[in-house]
Amino acid sequence: MLFFNVKSPSEVREILARPTPPPRCETVALDAALRRVLAADVTAPEDLPEFDRSVVDGFAVRAADTFGASPGLPAFLEVAGEVLMGQPASVSVAPGRCVRIATGGMLPPGADAVVMVEHTEAVDERLIEVTRPIAPGENVVRRGDDVREGETVLPAGHRLRASDLGALAGLGILEVAVAARPRVALIPTGDEVVDLRERPGPGQIRDINTTALAAAVREAGGEPRSAPIVRDDPDLLKATVARALAETDLVLISGGSSVGARDWTLEVLLSFPRSELLVHGVAIRPGKPVIVVRVGESWLIGLPGNPVSALVVYEQFVRPLQRRLEGDSRLLPSAGRVTARLATNLSSDPGKEDYVRVRVRRSDAGLVAEPVLGKSALVMTLVQADGLVVIPESAEGIEAGEPVAVELY
Ligand code: AMP
Ligand code: MG
Secondary structure (H helix, E strand, C coil): CCCCECECHHHHHHHHCCCCCCCCEEEEEHHHCCCCEECCCEECCCCECCCCEECCCEEEECHHHHCCCCCCCCEEEEEEEECCCCCCCCCCCCCCEEEEECCCCECCCCCCEEEEHHHEEEEECCEEEECCCCCCCCCEECCCCCECCCCEEECCCCECCHHHHHHHHHCCCCEEEEECCCEEEEEEECCCEECCCCCCCCCCEECCHHHHHHHHHHHCCCEEEECCCECCCHHHHHHHHHHHHHHCCEEEEECCCCCCCCCCHHHHHHCCCCEEEEEECECEECCCCCEEEEECCEEEEEECCCHHHHHHHHHHHHHHHHHHHCCCCCCCCCCCEEEEEECCCEECCCCCEEEEEEEEEEECCEEEEEECCCCCCCCHHHHHCCEEEEECCCCCEECCCCEEEEEEC
């Protein structure tokens, strides 16, 4: 019988932050690159914009011609012509003259600023008055102001967002080198677990974990590879894990990670040559029976079979690892984090990090987090909740009314 050697969640996070091999790399088109992680720095192949352009509708001028202008003593400028959109200016701006220009128009030669149309009065077709002075460069974006040729636009390790793709499009970058999606093996175990297409017999339960974990893996940028359900049999489990090790970057086994007579995960993982046991048991609730083993450079993780625990452990510990396997260098806290006031007191055993499932609702006084009660064996507690509140190891609880961070999922 193997007993737990329980580690604190912070120790486990440190272990999971150990160096991992660099990700494999692939090239994808821009429209397939959303949420992918750059495998290399992207540098600008050209200046953006490639010409000086106006950022307002108005008149391109020589700023010096407007110095001292006021509503009482306007500067009079002759309109020498117009800049057409998408075309180089055909007229230049001589002293005492201006050229009509629209937002995004190319600044004509001779001009160094653009007066907004709102700050002018038309005297007639060919003459305007400018009612305030303008500084050189005002209302103009210079060539290369956005990005200069050769400059790093985005660094390796950056996960691409909509705005990033827009900037790349603006530079004419049609494809990018990204990290391959980490391949994540999902191995469900348990004599009582049956495929979701089957009608469970007495004492049996449908496989919840493969579907839920596959979705979580995909959501985090990975490529799930589901194995068929493995009976509680060490030889069968070993064969399945060996296959997964050869074909994937991360192996997740659900069930059998505890210390019961039918729990084979630890023994099987330790039976691989060069296997290194890093974690067996974490001081968290739910989710204590977690195993982390490395075989060479590969990571193998035994998750608790209980679906709520498996998902919580995935979110808290495995997802950051999976994202690092993808080369994601920033690992900011989840964007889906809100602050809410706790609706009721929550107690917690010191020495354990607790993950409390909460529903978040709006109130006149801001967001309120209501704990969803119920045993962690009830999968609906996760369904009814919007997120998790983490009660740190050292805390004995949190009082009603206190602000808490809710990690939405
Ligand atoms: P175990 O970690 O193997 O002791 O399993 C803990 C609990 O989770 C047991 O009640 C199992 O029946 C249940 N369980 C294990 N694997 C799954 C699964 N893939 N889907 C749903 N429940 C599971
Ligand atoms: Mg089991």
